[in-house]
Amino acid sequence: MFRELNKGRLKAELYWKGEPAMIFCPNCSSEVSTSMEFCSRCGTRLSTAATSAPTPQATVTMESGLTSRMIRALKAESRLYEEVEHDPNATRQVLLVIGMVAVAQAIGIALENLLLSQSLSGILAESIIGFVLTATGIALWSYLLYFFGTKLFQGKATPQEVWRAAGFARSPGIFYIIPFVGRIAFIWMIYTNIIAARQALDLSTGRAILASIVSLLPYIFIIGFIELAVSAIF
Secondary structure: OHHHHHHHHHHHHHHHHOOEEEEEOOOOOOOEOOOOEOOOOOOOOOOHHHOOOOOOHHHHHHHHHHHHHHHHHHOOOOOHHHHHHHHOOOHHHHHHHHHHHHHHHHHHHHHHHHHHHOHHHHHHHHHHHHHHHHHHHHHHHHHHHHHHHOOOOOOOEEEEEEHHHHOOHHHHHHHHHHHOOHHHHHHHHHHHHHHHHHHHHHOOOOHHHHHHHHHHHHHHHHHHHHHHHHHHHH
């Protein structure tokens, strides 16, 4: 009885007032009008529906913090790379990751040269070069990975999606700040980059590894040319 009465009431509201505000039934999760006292599907009283409705936004906010995402990227969580791939809001976070890694590498290089008693001008020059290469390297790498991954290995993604996933895959680079020892993070990044490639391009692990290897060859050539050009300036 309640079901039929509420159905009629909802139809009347839709006709005379336009579509009313909607909430979710706490029992069956059906979408119902805020003006209805009982759910038209299961008959549950809706007096607490507004407070009992699912709150996915709270979960998204909790999981989308930069620190949380970087930690998950360090752990090479597959779900993290899928998440940032499809989240346009992660674009700004990727820029922060790239910035932090670039600064960490610049500081690490400066500390290494300082410990080796290099000149101050040499320390500054190498730090700037390291910053530029790190910041530009991710853009170059993500495009090459996108290009070869989609053209040769039938991956499915946009350049932006690959860039976001590859950007977070650089998270281990934060340890570059530790002189000498921090360079081990490069090995860590090889693994996270393969996971990012697999998730972003929707490839098998084997194909993701092959796409990464094929992308690496032109990457080394181009980044080497950029390094020579920047070194000539400084």
